[in-house]
Amino acid sequence: MKIVANLAQIQSQINDIERQYQRPKGSVRLLAVSKTRSVDEIRAAIGAGQRHFGENYCQEAIEKIKVLKNPELTWHFIGPIQSNKSRQIATNFDWVHTVDRIKIARRLNEARLESSHALKICVQINISEEQSKSGISINEARDFIKELDGFSNLCVRGLMALPAPASLIEEQRKPFAKLRECFEQLRQNRPELDTLSIGTTQDMEAAIAEGATIVRIGTAIFGPRNA
Numbered sequence: 001m002k003i004v005a006n007l008a009q010i011q012s013q014i015n016d017i018e019r020q021y022q023r024p025k026g027s028v029r030l031l032a033v034s035k036t037r038s039v040d041e042i043r044a045a046i047g048a049g050q051r052h053f054g055e056n057y058c059q060e061a062i063e064k065i066k067v068l069k070n071p072e073l074t075w076h077f078i079g080p081i082q083s084n085k086s087r088q089i090a091t092n093f094d095w096v097h098t099v100d101r102i103k104i105a106r107r108l109n110e111a112r113l114e115s116s117h118a119l120k121i122c123v124q125i126n127i128s129e130e131q132s133k134s135g136i137s138i139n140e141a142r143d144f145i146k147e148l149d150g151f152s153n154l155c156v157r158g159l160m161a162l163p164a165p166a167s168l169i170e171e172q173r174k175p176f177a178k179l180r181e182c183f184e185q186l187r188q189n190r191p192e193l194d195t196l197s198i199g200t201t202q203d204m205e206a207a208i209a210e211g212a213t214i215v216r217i218g219t220a221i222f223g224p225r226n227a
């Protein structure tokens with residue numbers, strides 16, 4: 001399957017870009033975005049050694065998670081969170097990248113079983129503000145994260161963003177650079193923050209140049225999605 005070759009190629013691109021921008025080897029994790037993809041496509045990626053998968057739609061994801069039933073896999077929720085889905089997200093996923101409301105965080109915290117490891121969280125930041133309604137603004141990040149401190153079943157790991165598309169790498173780097181600056185400031189008081197979830201197929205190099213620790217790649221692994 002093409003998926004196997006694609007994964008090898010992207011992993012080697014990531015290694016090259018790490019080197020080019022003086023990032024430590026292995027500091028960027030590849031998250032395979034498998035929304036809309038079949039269980040067989042995901043199995044092909046697993047066969048090639050991929051272990052981290054990102055999904056956007058709760059129901060679709062949970063069906064796949066249950067069919068695959070593989071304890072070696074780590075599932076990341078990267079879509080908008082509907083309040084009534086927060087329980088299912090909290091109990092089926094290991095990571096949630098798109099936390100941008102305290103109300104949702106509270107629900108995730110309440111639903112996360114205390115017997116499980118804390119749910120790993122990224123706070124979604126809206127860095128190109130006109131583009132989408134998802135994410136808090138960058139200057140709210142500090143207070144927002146402070147409010148999450150009270151939720152003992154959540155573990156805040158960092159920031160996530162999905163900026164407006166741009167074609168030139170110089171343009172792509174600008175919003176990521178702003179996010180990185182915010183991240184570095186937060187880390188001065190919170191060294192446990194270790195995750196910057198930025199970069200898709202379109203802007204992976206710019207994201208790694210600006211400090212991505214997780215890149216979320218769908219199309220370059222699985223091919224174009226049907227609309």
Ligand SMILES: *Cc1c(COP(=O)(O)O)cnc(C)c1O
Binds near residue numbers: 033200201202218
């Ligand atoms: C779909 C999606 C991706 C992957 O995008 P590609 O262009 O297919 O690599 C990454 N992040 C989020 C939040 C997504 O919804």
